[in-house]
Amino acid sequence: MHRSTPARSSRRLAALTGVAFAIALATAAPAAAHAEVEADGARALDQNAELTFSAASESASAGITKLEVILPEGITPADITYKEGPDGWKYATTSRGYTVSGTKLPVGENAEYVVTVRQLPDAESLVFKTLQSYSDGKVDRWIELEDTGDEHGHGHPAPRLDLEPAAPGAKPVSPTPTEEPTTAAPSDSASDAKAAESSAPDAEAAADSTEEDNGMSVAVPVAIVAGVVVLGGGAWWLRSRRAGDA
Numbered sequence: 189m190h191r192s193t194p195a196r197s198s199r200r201l202a203a204l205t206g207v208a209f210a211i212a213l214a215t216a217a218p219a220a221a222h223a224e225v226e227a228d229g230a231r232a233l234d235q236n237a238e239l240t241f242s243a244a245s246e247s248a249s250a251g252i253t254k255l256e257v258i259l260p261e262g263i264t265p266a267d268i269t270y271k272e273g274p275d276g277w278k279y280a281t282t283s284r285g286y287t288v289s290g291t292k293l294p295v296g297e298n299a300e301y302v303v304t305v306r307q308l309p310d311a312e313s314l315v316f317k318t319l320q321s322y323s324d325g326k327v328d329r330w331i332e333l334e335d336t337g338d339e340h341g342h343g344h345p346a347p348r349l350d351l352e353p354a355a356p357g358a359k360p361v362s363p364t365p366t367e368e369p370t371t372a373a374p375s376d377s378a379s380d381a382k383a384a385e386s387s388a389p390d391a392e393a394a395a396d397s398t399e400e401d402n403g404m405s406v407a408v409p410v411a412i413v414a415g416v417v418v419l420g421g422g423a424w425w426l427r428s429r430r431a432g433d434a
Contacts, residue, residue, distance in 0.1 A: 223318045223330035225347040232310045232351045233358040238271070241347065242300040243320050243330070250324035251292030252299045258317040258331075259285040262309025273301030292323035307361045310354060317346045 223243040230237055243255055259265065265286055270279035277290030288301050299320070308314070320328040332345045 222345065223320065223328075223347045225314075225316055225349045227349060230308060230349060230351050231358075232308055232312075232354040233360065234308045234355075235306065235361060237305045237308050238302060239305060239349065240300065240302050241316070241318075242298055243318060243328075244298050245293070245296050246328055247295065247322050247324070247326060249295060250322040250326060251295050251297065252320060253292045253323050254287055254289035254319075254321040255299055255301070256282070256287045256319040256321075257285045260309070260311075260314045260316060262311060263305060263314070267306040269304040269306075271302040271304055274299060277301070279303075289321075308351060310360065312351060314349045314351065315346045316349070 224241070226240045226242075227237055230239075241255070241257070243252065245252055259268070265281035268281070268286055270286075270288070273279070273288050274290060274293060277288055280287050280289075286303075288299075293299060315333060318330040320330060322328075328344065330344050330346050332343060334345065
């Protein structure tokens with residue numbers, strides 16, 4: 189009966205151990221971390237499109253506290269409506285997109301939230317650059333336009349949403365109209381008021397003229413009467429004097 193020597197058994201055991209170790213490494217290797225955006229069946233020019241964002245945690249000691257998204261061309265912060273996300277997290281707009289933030293998530297827990305877009309632009313794909321902050325101050329920048337990671341997928345590509353062609357007849361939604369201020373024509377009453385103001389000096393002048401005319405009409409008879417009185421008194425004085433001399 190053939191018996192294995194101790195040396196041969198040791199070599200065989202070492203080989204089996206190496207294979208098992210390699211298999212364990214391959215199966216236990218963590219999946220490549222990514223930030224992603226998904227929307228089932230999303231098409232260009234879709235209205236009220238629901239987008240689901242997820243960001244994988246890459247920290248072994250800190251929790252995710254904030255996600256800041258830079259919106260692609262064709263979508264503005266006003267087009268976004270926050271639907272749901274981690275408990276206690278708040279949504280806020282920025283000059284270039286929005287943030288979703290709150291108390292830190294448990295270490296190793298991924299962040300996920302949902303927003304609604306008023307209308308997707310007419311494009312083949314949309315890139316949502318994302319800055320992912322942790323409770324220890326670390327920031328993962330998911331902003332690469334291409335996945336330039338290593339053979340294990342350890343890169344930081346920005347979340348990308350590929351769109352199907354627009355549905356037949358789909359058109360861009362017109363922006364919400366804004367009421368432009370209008371200048372109302374002056375009312376009749378306003379015109380009348382202006383006319384009254386312009387005629388006021390003439391009326392005052394006429395009133396002054398009337399008063400002057402009335403003043404002349406009263407002063408003339410008084411002067412005549414006074415003259416008669418003076419003449420009469422003078423004649424009486426002359427007669428009295430002549431009589432005295434006589």
